[in-house]
Amino acid sequence: MKTPLGRVRGLGTAHSGTEHFWLQRLTAVANLPLLIGFLIVIVALVGRSHAAVISTLTNPFVAILILSALISVVMHMRIGMQVIIEDYVHSEGRKILLLMANTFFSLGIGLAAAYALLKINFGL
Amino acid sequence: MAERRTIERPLSPHLQIYRMTLTMAMSIVHRVTGAALYFGTLLLVWWLIAVSSSATQFDIVSAFFASWVGQLVLFGYTWALLHHMLGGIRHFIWDTGRGFNPQEREFLAMATIVGSIVLTLLVWTLGYMLKS
Numbered sequence: 001m002k003t004p005l006g007r008v009r010g011l012g013t014a015h016s017g018t019e020h021f022w023l024q025r026l027t028a029v030a031n032l033p034l035l036i037g038f039l040i041v042i043v044a045l046v047g048r049s050h051a052a053v054i055s056t057l058t059n060p061f062v063a064i065l066i067l068s069a070l071i072s073v074v075m076h077m078r079i080g081m082q083v084i085i086e087d088y089v090h091s092e093g094r095k096i097l098l099l100m101a102n103t104f105f106s107l108g109i110g111l112a113a114a115y116a117l118l119k120i121n122f123g124l
Numbered sequence: 125m126a127e128r129r130t131i132e133r134p135l136s137p138h139l140q141i142y143r144m145t146l147t148m149a150m151s152i153v154h155r156v157t158g159a160a161l162y163f164g165t166l167l168l169v170w171w172l173i174a175v176s177s178s179a180t181q182f183d184i185v186s187a188f189f190a191s192w193v194g195q196l197v198l199f200g201y202t203w204a205l206l207h208h209m210l211g212g213i214r215h216f217i218w219d220t221g222r223g224f225n226p227q228e229r230e231f232l233a234m235a236t237i238v239g240s241i242v243l244t245l246l247v248w249t250l251g252y253m254l255k256s
Binding site (some may be wrong): 025028032033035036037039042043044046047050053054055063073077080083109111112116117119120123 | 132138156158159161162165166168169170173175179182183205209212213215216219247250251252254255
């Protein structure tokens with residue numbers, strides 16, 4: 001026997017409580033300094049040669065900054081797009097397919113970017 | 125207890141029934157810039173993979189970014205990022221329970237618009253000044 005209160009406590013209608021909201025805000029807070037740092041790196045790289053870009057991207061601070069930004073951005077963009085899909089796609093089948101595609105796209109972006117950055121740092 | 129029932133419930137009025145307000149437009153722009161940033165990550169991946177591949181690939185992506193189409197896309201992308209960033213800060217302020225008065229709401233909305241444009245121009249001016 002479970003009371004209605006016990007059933008919803010900490011969960012809510014999405015059965016995940018405030019987890020989504022919290023992750024959204026957590027990654028938003030992380031994105032702020034990480035992307036400001038990333039913007040500074042990009043501005044510094046405008047017009048530079050291939051060799052100069054590689055030399056900047058193999059700086060440990062820059063590489064770790066970009067890797068950290070990737071992790072935070074991928075989580076943030078995934079749950080952000082999830083909300084957009086849930087808001088506008090009402091057919092259950094299409095919604096599930098798009099939610100899957102969203103996860104694959106976000107992870108794919110993160111892994112491809114991380115692969116390239118690691119290759120620049122360790123594999124050239 | 126609370127079983128699922130299928131009752132035809134009245135739907136709440138949708139967007140087109142309301143008069144467009146500044147904060148409403150800002151909410152829409154926040155979502156649109158978010159979606160644009162989402163797909164724009166492909167540009168970052170293209171750039172990083174090109175850098176990791178070869179000087180030839182790097183020259184191809186650099187030529188695209190230097191073309192007027194590329195510059196337009198990057199300029200728009202910079203603005204989308206900064207607008208979404210400032211919009212996020214606006215949400216952080218609201219999270220603390222502050223900034224909900226009509227005047228404060230309007231001020232935050234205007235600050236986001238003006239701030240995002242000024243910061244975008246600043247970033248691009250710096251980019252062109254430091255360009256070698």
